[in-house]
Amino acid sequence: NLTNEYMQPYIVFNNDMSDLYIKQCMIHSNLPYALERNELQVFYQPIYDPYTEKIVEAEALIRWIMPNGDVISPGLFLPTLEKNGHIAKVDYFVSHTVNKFIEDRLNSGRHVVPVTVNLSRMDFYDAKTPSAIIDEIIAKSSLRPYRMFEITESAYMSLNDRAEEMIGRMRSLGVGLLLDDFGSGFSSYGTIANYDFDIIKLDMQFIRMLGKNKKSGKIIRSIISMAHELGVKIVAEGAETREQVEFLKECGSDYIQGYYFSRPIPQSEFEKLLDEC
Ligand code: C2E
Ligand code: MG
Ligand code: MG
Ligand code: MG
Secondary structure (H helix, E strand, O other), X not given: OHHHHHHOOOOOOOHHHHHHHHHHHHHHHHHHHHOOOOOEEEEEEEEEEOOOOEEEEEEEEEEEEOOOOOEEOHHHHHHHHHHHOOHHHHHHHHHHHHHHHHHHHHHOOOOOOOEEEEOOHHHXXXXXXXXHHHHHHHHOHHHHHHEEXXXXXXXXXXXXXXXXXXXXXXXXXXXXXXXXXXXXXXXXHHHHHHOOOOEEEEOOHHHHHOOOOXXXXXXXXXXXXXXXXXXXXXXXXXXXXXXXXHHHHHHOOOEEEOOOOOOOEEHHHHHHHHHHO
């Protein structure tokens, strides 16, 4: 993967790679200015109740819109932000943008659903931003039922004191907490035992394996029933086909996020979908 190769002191160059390499260099030199130039945008991916086919929540996902209109996915620039310490600034921007979005919808009496924001493990190494994110939500109590945060399973394995404190504050305020990408890493049952989650997001690798690997269906089924046993809801990530959706419904998955229902879309398009609800 080129992101990692770029971090190395040298790179073996060939024609296939040159385009991506040039793109990667562009990303590196422009990233520090992306926020101030207003090039970072929050997209929203609606999450559906597959039984009613209604939108029940959404995930905020960052996109970098280049001046030429190219859309850069977070996989290409988040690792750099995590290394150079700027990720917390970006996550504050995403959380603040989502707050404004929800507040505007509520103030104008339009329909709105809870929106989740991804937090990086590296956010908690920043001295100010994590509390600024929470303080903003505390200051506006009407936002609280609509605000949720996702933290990945692997991030939970290495939380520092600041993260523990912030999660504690979020829980006592009733801000939703989701365990992201469950099943992708260490799949620690200790994490599930030690923290209270509102929702567990089942990593899309199991859905990708359906049909190719006989065990994956059984694993999906048992993770969903374990979650229900604990009183936690499940979002299945990455459903792209009718068959996958039908299977997940049959397994009792509470919610589904995937291209079958919708890709991540700009705010204006998401607003249109909400207005139709
Ligand atoms: P994630 O939090 O697990 O988000 C879900 C990813 O799965 C998104 O990729 C989404 O576009 C993709 N996805 C959803 N449904 C489907 C599907 O049916 N098929 C396929 N192939 N993909 C699907 P995206 O937007 O590229 O984000 C990648 C990761 O980057 C996210 O994974 C999250 O870990 C991170 N990320 C995105 N935005 C932010 C942000 O604002 N802050 C932080 N800290 N991380 C972010
Ligand atoms: Mg997520
Ligand atoms: Mg995820
Ligand atoms: Mg993921």
